[in-house]
Amino acid sequence: MSSLPLDWSVPRPAVVLRVRRETQDVRTLYLRPPEGVWAFQPGQFNMLYAFGVGEVPVSVSGDPGHRDVVVHTVRAVGAVTTALARVRPGQVVGLRGPFGSGWPLQEAQGRDVLVVAGGIGLAPLRPLVCGLLRHRHRYGRVAILYGARTPQDLLYRDELQRWRARFDMQVEVTVDRAGPDWRGNVGVVTRLLPRAGVDPAEVVAFVCGPEVMMRFAGRELEALGVAPSQVFVSMERNMQCAVGLCGHCQFGASFVCRDGPVFRYAEVRDRLWVREL
Amino acid sequence: MSRPPTSDGSTGSPSGYVLPAEGLGELFDALVRRGYTLVGPTVRDGAVVYDRLSSPQDLPVGLTDEQEAGRYRLRARPDRAYFGYTVGPHSWKRFLQPPERVLWRAVRDGDGFRVEAAPEEAVRYAFVGVRACELAALAVQDRVFMGGSHTDPLYRARRADAFVVAVQCGQAGATCFCSSMGTGPRCTGGYDLVLTELLGGEHRFYLEAGSPRGDEVLAELPCRPASPEDRQAADQAVSRAEAQMGRRLETQGVRELLLRNLEHPRWDQVAGRCLSCGNCTLVCPTCFCFAVEDTTDLSGQVAERRARWDSCFTGQFSYLHGGSVRATTRARYRQWLTHKLATWWDQFGSSGCVGCGRCITWCPVGIDLTEEVAAIRGSDGLRSGREASGENP
Structure with a gap:
């Protein structure tokens, strides 16, 4: 009889324009927006659907200034992400979004900016960096600290090199382990924090990476004198509906899909230290 | 939608009526005439479950339940009570948020796919035998599925249509603690009709309407205005349930x-x-x-998204x-x-x-x-x- 579609649950077809190999198991997909143009806030995510296989939340990785393309960086971990990492130009994936909260870049205006990324955590931070470089004059000193497992796991290599070449931004990269041909930093990304040339009293920090990394980054930043209210983290949980109804992404009282994924660190600090919350 | 209470919680409301027990079938008929699908308590596999009802004889007549932690048994009652038990394993959520349903289907179309909304059964339910704790549960789920930025249209449609016949509890189970939670045992609103089953003397129901829809149905029933004694008996039945509450939860802080x-x-x-x-x-x-699950048929040409209780x-x-x-x-x-x-x-x-x-x-x-x-x-x-x-x- 009457049809009652749950419109928020319906993915729209998005054509794959280009696929870029980032690392052995990470691909960046460039999709044509289902409606031609679209807008998002850095830090938000979309639900990506591989036909018949399933759907996963993936943060948006594109430049917010480019409204004619939807960019996602996907690491092949499970069935759906493996299917997504295998798509070729011309094929179609399902897309719905954007969902969730974004990085509040406006809070950093006139202040120093510190970006701390671990592994695939650079993907949700890339739109933030693109956005702040577009209006670089609005911010004080800018530093990006990025840690990956090995030199082979570094994302956005060309772009990282362009960022490093700039005179108005500090970029530090570290890896957990490396062969003899690596001349850069070795060690966890939090070890780079004291070297970031930013003013703890003036900085706004944006942090994304494995939960344990965010936990310790938060602690280190506090130790350096950065107020917990000036630090933002992006949380990850199982998400299925993306609109705060299915219940899977609960993190204490928060629905990560709706109240996050970006949270003020002061708000989640205590919860980050509760195991298996 | 929940409606404001029609009485101040006392059963001394002047709008009370009495329906002889034999008249219960007329209530069923009046609801069926209005196009409602009747669902309510019935016995299956040794338990009171909620399912389709065609007549009052489908109710667990003359049965009661014994409940304890990890234990549930049905027992015969010495009378022919229609509602002489508390709640079983089912709740009304199964009709408003079905345990499993198809959200949409998608068909491969060249390199892409085409999504077709799944046809959903339009059902107008009459819930017969809703207890006070369950009215509270419906209100809780209303806030979940209709109170936020994203809602569930199926839930909303079925909820708006549902005719709610509440029943006052005349007894409480050993695992009941609604009085601790402030949700019962007295139904004070959120229903179209509320019944109190009276077993002493003449087997009858004390009835009140809680909405215009309830008034309309009530007008068609072979009722007589309630006497002060009827009202008092109804009030005492619920007080008895309150005194029997088997569990307690300290909710302070x-x-x-x-x-x-x-x-x-x-x-x-x-x-x-x-x-x-x-x-x-x-x-x-x-x-x-609920879990969101994606599947395909054997050919891989048709995909489906389902929602299932999780x-x-x-x-x-x-x-x-x-x-x-x-x-x-x-x-x-x-x-x-x-x-x-x-x-x-x-x-x-x-x-x-x-x-x-x-x-x-x-x-x-x-x-x-x-x-x-x-x-x-x-x-x-x-x-x-x-x-x-x-x-x-």
């Missing part, structure tokens, strides 16, 4: 109590008994979590790239209980527990949340000695 005791050793203790089976979440009238007691529930966030039973039980009694307040402005006692009765090992909360209250602040993972990133 329970949210804060649980949230400051996330590392309490009682969670380890209960995890030693809990089977993580998920029964409590399935029988709970407010548990709303439980926070499964490993899959908190799956995140390669593992579960809540890998232990301790974490899952803690999630369930703290959600129900604590974080629900933050999310929806009320408790998620209505005191129906189903989770106690239907737990295969008889875990009793009132006992768990009391245990934590009794040793507030105790810590299990385990700490959050301390490894460096």
Whole structure:
């Protein structure tokens, strides 16, 4: 009889324009927006659907200034992400979004900016960096600290090199382990924090990476004198509906899909230290 | 939508009527004439479940239930009561948020696909025999599925159409604690009609309408105006249930109590008994979590998305790239209980527990949340000695 579609649950077809190999198991997909143009806030995510296989939340990785393309960086971990990492130009994936909260870049205006990324955590931070470089004059000193497992796991290599070449931004990269041909930093990304040339009293920090990394980054930043209210983290949980109804992404009282994924660190600090919350 | 109460909670309302027990069939007929599909209590597999009803004889006539932690039995009553039992394993959520349903279908179309909305059955339900705790549960689920930025249109449509015939409890079960939760046993609103079954003397129902729709139906029934004695008998029946309440939960500060005791050793203790089976979440009238599942047919040409009741007691529930966030039973039980009694307040402005006692009765090992909360209250602040993972990133 009457049809009652749950419109928020319906993915729209998005054509794959280009696929870029980032690392052995990470691909960046460039999709044509289902409606031609679209807008998002850095830090938000979309639900990506591989036909018949399933759907996963993936943060948006594109430049917010480019409204004619939807960019996602996907690491092949499970069935759906493996299917997504295998798509070729011309094929179609399902897309719905954007969902969730974004990085509040406006809070950093006139202040120093510190970006701390671990592994695939650079993907949700890339739109933030693109956005702040577009209006670089609005911010004080800018530093990006990025840690990956090995030199082979570094994302956005060309772009990282362009960022490093700039005179108005500090970029530090570290890896957990490396062969003899690596001349850069070795060690966890939090070890780079004291070297970031930013003013703890003036900085706004944006942090994304494995939960344990965010936990310790938060602690280190506090130790350096950065107020917990000036630090933002992006949380990850199982998400299925993306609109705060299915219940899977609960993190204490928060629905990560709706109240996050970006949270003020002061708000989640205590919860980050509760195991298996 | 819930409606404002029509009376101040006393049964002295002047709009009370009396329906002889033989007249119950006329109520069924009046609802069927209006196009409602009647659902309500009936016996299946030795339990009172909610299913389609065609006449009052489908009700569990002359039966009552005995409930205890991990135990449920039906017994014969000495009378022919229609509603002489409390709540069973089912709740009304199964009609408003079906246990499994198709959200949409998609068909391959060249390189892409085309989504077709799944046809959904338009059903107008009349819920017969809704108890006070269940009216409260409906109100809780209303806030979940209709109160936020995104809603469930199926739930909304079925809820708006549903005709609610509430029944006052004349007895309470051993696992009931609605009076602790402030949800019962007296129905004070949210119904179209409310019945109180009176067994002493003439077998009859004391009736009140709670909405214009209820008034209309009531007008068609072979009722007589209630006498003061009828009203008094109805009032006493509910008072009797109140006095029989088998369990008690101290709710004062329970949210804060649980949230400051996330590392309490009682969670380890209960995890030693809990089977993580998920029964409590399935029988709970407010548990709303659902899984979204994608499948294809054998040809791979037609895909489907389904929603299915899920439980926070499964490993899959908190799956995140390669593992579960809540890998232990301790974490899952803690999630369930703290959600129900604590974080629900933050999310929806009320408790998620209505005191129906189903989770106690239907737990295969008889875990009793009132006992768990009391245990934590009794040793507030105790810590299990385990700490959050301390490894460096």
